[in-house]
Amino acid sequence: MARVIHVFRQPDRFVAGTVGQPGERTFYLQASEEARLVSVALEKQQVAVLAERIGSLLEEVHRRFGAEVPEAVPDDLRDTEPLTPPVEEEFKVGTMGLGWDAESRAVVIELLAITEEEVDEAVVLDDTEEGPDAVRVFLSPVEARAFAERADRVVRAGRKPCPLCSEPLDPEGHVCPRQNGYRRADEG
Numbered sequence: 001m002a003r004v005i006h007v008f009r010q011p012d013r014f015v016a017g018t019v020g021q022p023g024e025r026t027f028y029l030q031a032s033e034e035a036r037l038v039s040v041a042l043e044k045q046q047v048a049v050l051a052e053r054i055g056s057l058l059e060e061v062h063r064r065f066g067a068e069v070p071e072a073v074p075d076d077l078r079d080t081e082p083l084t085p086p087v088e089e090e091f092k093v094g095t096m097g098l099g100w101d102a103e104s105r106a107v108v109i110e111l112l113a114i115t116e117e118e119v120d121e122a123v124v125l126d127d128t129e130e131g132p133d134a135v136r137v138f139l140s141p142v143e144a145r146a147f148a149e150r151a152d153r154v155v156r157a158g159r160k161p162c163p164l165c166s167e168p169l170d171p172e173g174h175v176c177p178r179q180n181g182y183r184r185a186d187e188g
Helices: 044-065 141-156
Strands: 005-008 013-019 026-033 036-042 089-101 106-113 134-139
Touching: 005 026, 005 036, 013 044, 013 141, 026 044, 026 134, 036 106, 044 089, 044 106, 044 141, 106 141, 134 141
Parallel strands: 005 134, 036 089
Antiparallel strands: 013 026, 026 036, 089 106, 106 134
16 A cells, blocks of 8 residues: 655644543644644654654754744744544554754654554655655744644643652542552542
8 A cells, every 4th residue: 555645834733632531641643734634643752752852953943053933932823722623543653753944944743653664764754655654744933832832731731740659640549659559548
């Protein structure tokens, strides 16, 4: 089967979001441009790493290329809306690529589907017929900053960490390894 590459050169929207309750959330990245809508599933940690790396990339791009990179996201670019329905998983993300396209002065995010074979790094930003399905999104520096800020908020919106072991707390509490497996009684 031929490889499918979804390219969004000027997306109307590119956001991280979740479906489900804390502790059972599925994380998605969703890109839309005109009538096209693509959602890909990934792990919470992948979202966190992508947000962090985008921040680092923007600092590097500003330092090395003098690109104008905003420190803060303007209020009109803050996206707080939920994911656009229907949220239908195109694929689960395995490998992510991140770069700077000097010609279009855009951050390029490449999301590759999980595959059985090892991914050749030359395929990541290549349009060959072979390789995993992919989503490629081009974002201006301010759009990239807005994406990273929202992604960070989405990651932090989950369950609160235990003050002793930093594991996520369920609504009914949890068995804390720092308490030798005893549940903490609710005080109050």
